[in-house]
Amino acid sequence: MxxxxxxxxxxxxxxxxxxxxxxxxxxxxxxxxxxxxxxxxxAGQPIANPVNRGRVTDPFMPKLEEWMESSKGKLRADVAHTKLLGLGYTGSDRSTRRAFAQVRAAYRLGNTRVHRPWISEPGMWIQYDFGDGPMMDGKKTVLYIAWLAWSRFRVVIVMRDRTAPSVYAALDRTFRMLGGAPTYVLTDNEKTVTMSHIAGVPVRNVATVDFARHYGVTVLTCQPADPATKGGVESSVKLAKADIVPKDTNLRPEYDSFVDIETACQEFMDLVNNREHRATRRKPAAMLVEETPRLHRVPDAAHTISFGMSRRVPVNTPMVTFENAQYSVPSYLLGAKVFARSHGLGLDEQVIVVHEGRDGPVEVARHHRARPGSPAINDAHFPDHAPKIPGDYVVKARSAAELEFLAIGPGARTWLLEAAAVGTLRITHKMAEAVALAKIAGQADVDQALGTAAIHGRFAHKDLASILNAAGLRSSSHTASETQSLTQGTRGWAAIGQLPASTVDDLQEESA
Missing domain, CATH: 1.10.10 (Arc Repressor Mutant, subunit A)
Structure with missing residues (x-):
């Protein structure tokens, strides 16, 4: 040719x-x-068309078309060649492939879905979808991509998972970034939006209905397994993944932290929203300024479902359990209802606790991720708490005898702790002796003696009295003098073997 x-x-x-x-x-x-x-x-045809010559596959073309229709375009050329050989075909494999390509192209052309251009109105539609984000600490993050249909404005947010609190928090953030909420929200049929389908009708999740009512929007879903019904956001997902996720095509290095991924998402939004769009020949950021007045106002307070999982604070311990770990909250929230959710991954992962009071939702606690069995505690949440140390017992009298003994002084308290620690016998009897000694020798001396006994471990019978009798512990002696003592002395022993005085006088008179 x-x-x-x-x-x-x-x-x-x-x-x-x-x-x-x-x-x-x-x-x-x-x-x-x-x-x-x-x-x-x-004849008016400057370039002559090639001469149509007969081919060895021409008699079998109807059969190839029949097989293509039966397989709905999924038949392979090698399988078709094998089947043709069984029908008496004598051509080569190359001839079969040429004819097969012609039949397949005709089939696809006849069964191509024709798309009519979608002309959207300002402030009416927003679409959102998800894509696989960069890896962080062995876990794959999630890229949330929203696409405002009329202005082509894109919002990209990185999330740690696709749970309901994360999705609805991203939607709330999207509405606030746009300056308002549109009339319709279009997405896939995920469990957070659609629980099931009955006769082709999607059954909405109750949480989604509450969320839509709070923001005044209508949540719709596309046809199952039909991404073409939201092709705008599908294209945005491909573009975001190609630019943000590290690949050989973009030479982007791995991210060191979750904050770095958030920074990359912000840089991507600044890039695509401030350059001329291929379809509109205008910048999406400039078109958003025109579309914002057509959006309706977003409530000042976000819906509680975007705060996380609801938890009830116990009435005696300001701690909440979230994902098998415990986190402290302010003590004034005892018995209150709070919401907990996680943000970030790796070293940047945090657990955020929110309480909705009269003045609206307020963040009351923020902790780094804790491990099961190792609670995350903020000491400021326990202002009146006295730390409990094992072995540090509170000595408190529970009877009149105990009160009288402890009234001696700190030495008595120390003596009781040390004596109880070594298992001293008849402690109550020795406490009573100490009280009696305190009345005689004075509380100060007895208290000092009890402290000395506690230090040196002297808890035996009469040890306290022995310490009191030691030098320097008793301020005065109460020993009676010879003239004042009532005890019989030894002076009378001198008269033993001597005559009485009267007999001696009589003998002296007789001798005279």
Missing amino acids: KVDVEIMEILAAYDLTKSLRGAAELTGCSHHTVARHVAARD
């Missing part, structure tokens, strides 16, 4: 020689070829 340049040379040679054979010699082809192209030009 001659190309256009060769055909032009053949016609130029014929015009020069006016001879079919002469032009054939000049161009190096058959004079029949020259004659065919000259005849085509004279």
Whole structure:
């Protein structure tokens, strides 16, 4: 088959020689070829169409078309060639593939879905979808992409998962970034939106209905397994993944933290929203300024479902359990209802606790991710708490005898703790002796003696009295003098063996 340049040379040679054979010699082809192209030009067709010659596959073309229809375009060429051989086909595999490609192209052309351009109105539609985000600490993040249909404005937010609190928090953030909420929200049939389908009718999730009512929007879903019904956001997902997720095509390095991924998402939004769009020939950010007045106002307070999972604070311990770990909250929230959710991954992962009071939702606590069995505690949440130390017992009298003993002083308290720790016998009896000694020797001396006994571990019987009798512990002696003592002395022993005084006087008178 001659190309256009060769055909032009053949016609130029014929015009020069006016001879079919002469032009054939000049161009190096058959004079029949020259004659065919000259005849085509004279008939108004400067370039002659190739001659349709019969092919070995022509008798089997109807059968190939039948197989293509039966398989709905999924038949392979090698399978078709094997089946043709069983029908007496004698052509080569190459001939079969050429004919098969022609039949498949015709089938696809006849079964192509025709799309009518969608002309959206300002402030009416927003679509959102998800894509696989970068890896962080071995876990795959999620890219949330929203696409405002009229202005083509894109919002990209990285999330740690696709749970309901994360999705609805991203939607709330999207509405506030846009400056309002549209009339319709279109997305896929996920469990957070659609629980099931009955006779082709989607059954909405109750949480989605409450969320839509709060923001005054209508949540719609596309047909199952039909991404073409939200092609705008599908294209945005491909574009975001190609630019944000590290790949060989973008030479982007791995991210070190969750904050770095959020920064990359913000840079992507600044790029695509501030450059001219191919369809509108305008910048989406400039068109958003025109579309914002058509959006309706977003409530000042977000819906509670976007705050996370609801938890009830116990009435005696300001701790909440979230994902098998415990986190402290302010003590004034005892018995109150709070909401907990996680944000970020890796070292940046945090658990945020929100309480909705009279003045609206307020963040009351923010902790780093805790492990099960190791609660995350903020000491400021326990202002009146006295730390409990094992072995540090509170000594408190529970009877009159105990109160009287402890009234001696701190030495008595120390003596009781040490004596109880070593298992001293008859402690109550020795406490009573100490009280009696305190009345005689004074509380100060007895208290000092009890402290000394506690330090040196002297808890035996009469140890306290022995310590009191030691030098320096008793301020005065109460020993009676010889003249004041009522005890019988030894003076009378001197008269033993002597005569009474009266007898001695009588004897002296007789001798005189």
